[in-house]
Amino acid sequence: MTTNKGEVIIKVEDLHKVFGELHAVNGISEEIRKGEVVVIVGPSGSGKSTFLRSLNLLEVPDKGRILFEGIDITDKKVDINRHRQRMGMVFQHFNLFPHKTVMENITLAPIKLKGIKEVDGKKRAMELLEMVGLPDKANTYPSKLSGGQKQRIAIVRALAMDPDVMLFDEPTSALDPEMVGEVLEIMKTLAREGMTMVVVTHEMGFAKEVANRVIFMDEGVIREQASPKEFFENPKDTRLQEFLSKVL
Amino acid sequence: MFSNISDKLYKTLIYKDRYKYILDGFGVTLQVTFFAVLIGILIGFLVAAIRSTHDKTGKMKIANVICNLYLTVVRGTPVVVQLMIIYYVVFASAPVGKVFVAVMAFGLNSGAYVAEIFRSGIMSISQGQFEAGRSLGFTYAQTMRYIIIPQAFKNVLPALGNEFIVLLKETSVAGYIALQDLTKSGDIIRSQTYDAFTSLITVAIIYLILILIFTKLVSILERRLRSSDH
Numbered sequence: 225m226t227t228n229k230g231e232v233i234i235k236v237e238d239l240h241k242v243f244g245e246l247h248a249v250n251g252i253s254e255e256i257r258k259g260e261v262v263v264i265v266g267p268s269g270s271g272k273s274t275f276l277r278s279l280n281l282l283e284v285p286d287k288g289r290i291l292f293e294g295i296d297i298t299d300k301k302v303d304i305n306r307h308r309q310r311m312g313m314v315f316q317h318f319n320l321f322p323h324k325t326v327m328e329n330i331t332l333a334p335i336k337l338k339g340i341k342e343v344d345g346k347k348r349a350m351e352l353l354e355m356v357g358l359p360d361k362a363n364t365y366p367s368k369l370s371g372g373q374k375q376r377i378a379i380v381r382a383l384a385m386d387p388d389v390m391l392f393d394e395p396t397s398a399l400d401p402e403m404v405g406e407v408l409e410i411m412k413t414l415a416r417e418g419m420t421m422v423v424v425t426h427e428m429g430f431a432k433e434v435a436n437r438v439i440f441m442d443e444g445v446i447r448e449q450a451s452p453k454e455f456f457e458n459p460k461d462t463r464l465q466e467f468l469s470k471v472l
Numbered sequence: 473m474f475s476n477i478s479d480k481l482y483k484t485l486i487y488k489d490r491y492k493y494i495l496d497g498f499g500v501t502l503q504v505t506f507f508a509v510l511i512g513i514l515i516g517f518l519v520a521a522i523r524s525t526h527d528k529t530g531k532m533k534i535a536n537v538i539c540n541l542y543l544t545v546v547r548g549t550p551v552v553v554q555l556m557i558i559y560y561v562v563f564a565s566a567p568v569g570k571v572f573v574a575v576m577a578f579g580l581n582s583g584a585y586v587a588e589i590f591r592s593g594i595m596s597i598s599q600g601q602f603e604a605g606r607s608l609g610f611t612y613a614q615t616m617r618y619i620i621i622p623q624a625f626k627n628v629l630p631a632l633g634n635e636f637i638v639l640l641k642e643t644s645v646a647g648y649i650a651l652q653d654l655t656k657s658g659d660i661i662r663s664q665t666y667d668a669f670t671s672l673i674t675v676a677i678i679y680l681i682l683i684l685i686f687t688k689l690v691s692i693l694e695r696r697l698r699s700s701d702h
């Protein structure tokens with residue numbers, strides 16, 4: 225149950241990313257399979273966000289390759305914009321477009337990039353808004369929403385492009401505690417529906433409950449990975465044991 | 473007292489149809505300001521686009537150097553000197569009108585200030601907005617167009633409005649190339665009536681009214697654009 229869910233959707237080969245003196249990602253090779261929910265945990269500064277942001281090239285790797293659905297997206301000749309359309313991303317700080325309504329936030333990319341008709345885009349947006357329980361917010365501006373609502377809309381905005389994989393970069397870290405649950409619920413629903421997800425988070429409960437695989441990163445490398453049960457009940461790496469003793 | 477004022481007004485504006493100087497000058501000032509604003513926005517937009525693309529992506533190195541040179545020269549020298557250089561040096565032997573020269577000079581000058589206003593606006597939008605756009609699959613240019621620039625424009629509107637007010641007032645030095653703008657017209661009337669008070673105050677009031685109207689227009693536009701903030 226831990227791996228072999230489906231074909232490989234993202235294949236990372238010997239990834240390196242350096243910021244000045246800091247070797248944020250120091251040689252990672254990894255595979256993400258279709259339908260998998262992979263949760264990445266680790267202390268802050270461990271390179272987990274940089275690794276995640278490399279997957280859609282928001283961080284351009286200094287070395288290594290990333291194959292997305294078989295195509296090397298680190299190749300300069302590849303049109304990265306086309307591939308990003310199929311990789312949804314959710315950010316810690318939501319990054320909704322404040323000058324657009326919720327509906328416009330959701331439909332902007334499908335209409336402009338996929339050439340979807342406005343009526344169809346709106347219809348799809350309403351379905352997704354129903355799913356996250358916010359259909360009444362369609363014509364609201366983001367400034368009127370709570371943090372939890374903003375993040376749910378941000379998830380919808382990414383889903384509206386019908387991505388093959390969803391990347392979550394600490395999606396609940398900027399939320400007030402009482403709003404974390406509503407966002408995690410949506411993510412659980414997505415996981416249940418078979419969405420391929422890579423999630424950087426501090427929510428160990430989510431990792432235990434939803435992940436197929438949990439990865440522990442420290443100092444730019446993967447120190448350990450296992451099924452959630454194995455990961456939390458029987459960690460082998462000493463750094464991971466130390467980390468878990470602090471966060472659990 | 474009252475008859476004294478109306479006497480002066482009569483002498484300054486009515487006698488020998490002197491109001492025509494004012495009307496002509498007013499037209500020239502408006503014309504120069506309007507076209508200079510257009511050129512200023514065009515240049516400012518281009519320079520800001522090049523400079524912020526360079527800042528964000530490291531591309532367009534040579535274009536960025538040229539832009540920096542332009543900004544340094546324009547902002548480092550007085551507008552009157554620029555105006556005279558363009559009139560007496562650049563277009564010295566070219567058969568172009570004074571209005572054209574003034575439009576070019578003030579437009580080039582304003583472009584430098586507008587460029588920095590636009591650039592500061594683009595830089596004021598968080599990197600997260602940019603990343604959100606790119607992560608959806610928008611190109612750099614599309615992200616700028618649909619996401620960054622609309623927000624940046626809203627943020628810089630007060631500064632932009634202010635720049636145009638400054639520009640309108642700066643055109644008053646057009647007399648240096650013997651272009652008969654509003655200020656020059658007032659000065660011509662003064663030299664004919666020897667009544668400096670009435671002629672110059674008249675000119676000042678016209679500038680003031682123009683600027684009040686313009687300020688009002690900007691604030692209306694600003695309020696409309698702010699509708700998404702609350």
